[in-house]
Amino acid sequence: MSEIANTPEPPYYAVIFSSHRTEGDDGYARMADRMVELASEQPGFLGIEAARESLGITVSYWESLEAIRNWKENAEHREAQRLGYRQWYSSFRVRVARVERDYGI
C-alpha cells in the first residue's frame, strides 16, 4: 500500500513514470516490489508513490540528478528496465523534474 511520500523542503527531484502494462504478469509484480525495495536503499532516495488503474503512475523522489543517474545505472535496475522495454510495458514515459515547491494537509 503506497503512502504519500514524506519528502523534505524543496528543491528536490521527481521521476514520474507513467506506463501501460502488457497482458499477464510474467514476473512483473515480483520485480516491481523488488525495485521499490532496491530504490529505497539507494543514496539520495527520498520516497516513492504508486497507483495503477488502466494507467500506472509511479513517482520516485530524489535528492539530486546524480542520485537519479546512479539509480538508472544500477545493475539490477538495468535488468528490470530491459525486461520493461521487452515485455512488461506496451508504452511508458519517464519524466525527470525538479520540484520547486509543495504544500498539503
Add this chain to the structure above:
Amino acid sequence: MSEIANTPEPPYYAVIFSSHRTEGDDGYARMADRMVELASEQPGFLGIEAARESLGITVSYWESLEAIRNWKENAEHREAQRLGYRQWYSSFRVRVARVERDYGI
C-alpha cells in the same frame, strides 16, 4: 480512462497531486470529472494523467508557472479545492515541478 499525456519537448511543468480520499463519494466523482474537463480548457494546459488505488496520483502538465497559477485561481477550481480540503481528502500533497527531460516508448 487515463492515457499517457502527449506532452511537447521539455522544459514544461508538472503538478503532482497525491491524495488519500475520505469515505463516500459526496459529489467527488462528478467534480473530479468536471475539473479534468475544465483544466483541459485552460491556456497552457498540456495534458493530465491519473490513477488511484489506496493512494491517488494525478499529474497535470502545463506550459508555464503562470498557467499553473491561473488554474489554481480559477473560480470553479477554487470551489473544488475548498471542498477537497473540507471533505474529500484526508491528506494530500501538491508538488509543482519543472520537467527537465523525458523519454519513453
